[in-house]
Amino acid sequence: MPGRNDNQAELISTIDEALLKISDGAKFDVPLVFTGELSEWTAHIEGTKYDSSIPAELARGLWEFQEQLYRAAAFALYGSDDIRKLTGEQRIDFQLIFNVNEGSTSITAVITGFLEKLAEGMTSMDSIDKRKTIITVALIIAIGWGAITITETLADVKKAEIAAQIAIDGNQQETARLQEFSKLAEKNQVAARFSKASEEGTRAIVKGASDAAEIKIGRITFDSEEIQEINQRAAKEKADAKIISNDFVIVRMEFRESATKIWLASAETGEFSITILDEEIDADSRKKIWECAEKRLPVKLEVNATIIRGQIRAAQLIKTVQS
Incomplete structure (x- = not known):
C-alpha cells in the first residue's frame, strides 16, 4: 500500500493525504506514523509581552488545553472524560511538551507520541474505525480544528475570510474534503470529544493571551479585535x-x-x-x-x-x- 515503508508502518505527512485515507476503508493493521504538518500542534502569538516568553496567563491557557486533551484521551480509552481514569504513566504519555522558538512566541508541541499511545490504548475498537479515528484526531489537533470551530461564533465576513484563506493555503479538493471531515468529526464520538477539547483549549489560549496583537493557531489567525470578541462572548456565555x-x-x-x-x-x-x-x-x-x-x-x-x-x-x- 502506498505510504508504507519497509518496517511496515503507514506514513501520513499531509492534510490532504490524511483526508483521503480517512475514507479509504483500510484496517489498522500496521502502526500509523504522522510526519510533516501532521506531526505537531503550532501556535504563534504577536505582542509586546510575547517575545520568546510565555507569561503566566498564557501558561495557564496552555495547561487548560493540556487538561482538555487529557479528558478527551480518558474518554477515548474509558468512555468517561474523567481525568482520574488516567494512570500516572498515561498522563506522562499524553503530556505535550510546548517549545517556544527563540526570537518569537511561536509555540510548537510534537503530537506523534500522543497519537501513538492513544492508538495503543484503544484496544476494543473495530480496526477500520480505529484507523479512521486516529487519523481524525491527528487532523483535529494538528490543524487547530478548535480555532476553526470558534469562527462559527464570529461575523460572517470573518468566516468567509477564513474559508478563502484555507482555500489559498490548500486547494479546492482539500477544502471540499475538510467540509466532509467536519461532518465526520461530529459523528465519530471520540473525534467529537477531541473536537470539543480543541475548541475549549483554543478558547483558553485566546483568554490567556487576551492582550496579544495577533494569535495564530493551526491555520486560523485572530487579530486583536477578534481576540477581544471571543473573550467577551465567553464572559457572556458562562455556564x-x-x-x-x-x-x-x-x-x-x-x-x-x-x-x-x-x-x-x-x-x-x-x-x-x-x-x-x-x-x-x-x-x-x-x-x-x-x-x-x-x-x-x-x-x-x-x-x-x-x-x-x-x-x-x-x-x-x-x-x-x-x-
Whole structure:
C-alpha cells in the first residue's frame, strides 16, 4: 500500500493525504506514523509581552488545553472524560511538551507520541474505525480544528475570510474534503470529544493571551479585535448549573469499560448525554434504566446539567426518581 515503508508502518505527512485515507476503508493493521504538518500542534502569538516568553496567563491557557486533551484521551480509552481514569504513566504519555522558538512566541508541541499511545490504548475498537479515528484526531489537533470551530461564533465576513484563506493555503479538493471531515468529526464520538477539547483549549489560549496583537493557531489567525470578541462572548456565555427532573427517552446507550454513556432526550431539554461510572450507580438504579431502555419506556431521572446558550453541554446523573 502506498505510504508504507519497509518496517511496515503507514506514513501520513499531509492534510490532504490524511483526508483521503480517512475514507479509504483500510484496517489498522500496521502502526500509523504522522510526519510533516501532521506531526505537531503550532501556535504563534504577536505582542509586546510575547517575545520568546510565555507569561503566566498564557501558561495557564496552555495547561487548560493540556487538561482538555487529557479528558478527551480518558474518554477515548474509558468512555468517561474523567481525568482520574488516567494512570500516572498515561498522563506522562499524553503530556505535550510546548517549545517556544527563540526570537518569537511561536509555540510548537510534537503530537506523534500522543497519537501513538492513544492508538495503543484503544484496544476494543473495530480496526477500520480505529484507523479512521486516529487519523481524525491527528487532523483535529494538528490543524487547530478548535480555532476553526470558534469562527462559527464570529461575523460572517470573518468566516468567509477564513474559508478563502484555507482555500489559498490548500486547494479546492482539500477544502471540499475538510467540509466532509467536519461532518465526520461530529459523528465519530471520540473525534467529537477531541473536537470539543480543541475548541475549549483554543478558547483558553485566546483568554490567556487576551492582550496579544495577533494569535495564530493551526491555520486560523485572530487579530486583536477578534481576540477581544471571543473573550467577551465567553464572559457572556458562562455556564449555568441547573438540577433537572424529567421523564427522558433513552435514545441510545454505549458500553465502555467500567462506564456507560447514555443519550437522553425530552421535549424540554433536547438531546444530551450522560456518562455513568459503574462504581457511581447503585444496582436498583442501574436495573431501572436498563429495563426502560429495553422496553423503550421513558425513565424519570434527576440530572445536574451544565447549560450554555440555552443548551445542555454536560450533565451528571444524580438519581433515578420513582414515578
